[in-house]
Amino acid sequence: MLVKIVKNIKKTKKKQEKNKIKELEKIQKKQEKNKIKEDKPSNCSICNCVLKGRGKTNMCNKCLQSSKSKCPTLEELKDDIRIIKTKVCIGKKYGVSDNAVKNG
Numbered sequence: 001m002l003v004k005i006v007k008n009i010k011k012t013k014k015k016q017e018k019n020k021i022k023e024l025e026k027i028q029k030k031q032e033k034n035k036i037k038e039d040k041p042s043n044c045s046i047c048n049c050v051l052k053g054r055g056k057t058n059m060c061n062k063c064l065q066s067s068k069s070k071c072p073t074l075e076e077l078k079d080d081i082r083i084i085k086t087k088v089c090i091g092k093k094y095g096v097s098d099n100a101v102k103n104g
């Protein structure tokens with residue numbers, strides 16, 4: 001009886017090991033596929049659309065422009081700060097809150 005049990009344990013262990021190896025092989029194959037995908041230059045990293053050429057940014061023109069518009073340049077920021085500061089000054093001058101000036 002005991003021998004049988006031991007044999008069974010050995011069998012199940014072997015099965016488990018085989019399954020592990022199979023899983024590892026699956027993961028490796030997936031990784032290889034992903035590598036091949038990475039080598040291909042052709043998908044936008046944001047909207048995943050197909051790119052015509054290999055861009056430096058990995059983004060399509062649309063996403064590139066929208067990302068640019070989200071990040072203003074230093075000059076634009078300086079302008080914004082100047083405008084906001086003057087608005088605050090105007091608000092103080094006329095005794096209204098700067099929010100009122102910003103909204104109107």
Ligand SMILES: [Zn+2]
Binds near residue numbers: 045046048049059064
């Ligand atoms: Zn895109």
